[in-house]
Amino acid sequence: MSAVKESVDISRRPEDIYSYMIDPTHLMEWQESVVSVRPLDELPLSVGSRVVVTRRLGSREFPMTMEVTDIDPPYSWHLRGSGGPVRSEVQGTIEPLGDGERSRLTIDLDFEGQGMGKLLVPLVVGPRARKEILRDELKLKELLESGAA
Template identity: 55%
Template sequence: MSDFRESIDIDRRPEDVWAYISDFAHLPEWQESAVSTEQLDAGPVGVGSRVRITRHFGRRDMPMTMQLTEYEPPRVWGMQGVDGPVRGHVHGEITPLDDGRRSRVTIEVDFEGKGIGKVLVPLVVRPQIRKELPRNEQHLKDQLEHTAA
């Protein structure tokens, strides 16, 4: 069971949602703590692909490498942190609604702390994500529905 789970309905086709979510360059547009992203592997994205995401937690920017553990377009993705003191585990699903005209996006997130991360996760990371995840999904909805107009 994950620490956090949020869902939101978006007035866009699952393929459109997938195209936006799976392009890591868009992360800072809809995730409040994401400062920047860098794809670390050449070639097409798939299971095993890595991306460095720099996130702002508390007073610090923390780079972390995430590796795709699931990648089933246009429906499921999963990522796991592989370095740093705070390692996120993300599972996302896009469910078609209204015969594929709309989508429900569900994101589950939990964290593992290593070293100082054992202190950071409960004191800084979880409180921030508790507030941020619902806002991130709203930003995602706004970005996708705005670009459809």
């Protein structure tokens, strides 16, 4: 079962949303906790590609290597985190709405704690992710619909 699952309807075609979402260099534009992104492999991402994403949690920064485990352009992708006290799984799906000029983006997150992360997940990471994903999806919607992205 996922820890956090949220959807947002965006007035853009699935292809437009997918091309923005699958480019990790955009993460800092719409995810408030991301402080840096460093691709370890060439872009565009494909199955097996890895990216180090560093997030700020309170006053600390936590890097996590994310690996693409599945990809189905322009409708879905799956990333799995490794290393660090908290490991995440991210499933993104995009479904066309109506005439295909609008889409529903769903982001499904799950977390696994290792060591001290076993305490962090239920007390800090999960609750914070629930709050942050709502703001992040609204920021993403604003960016994509304004044509800024």
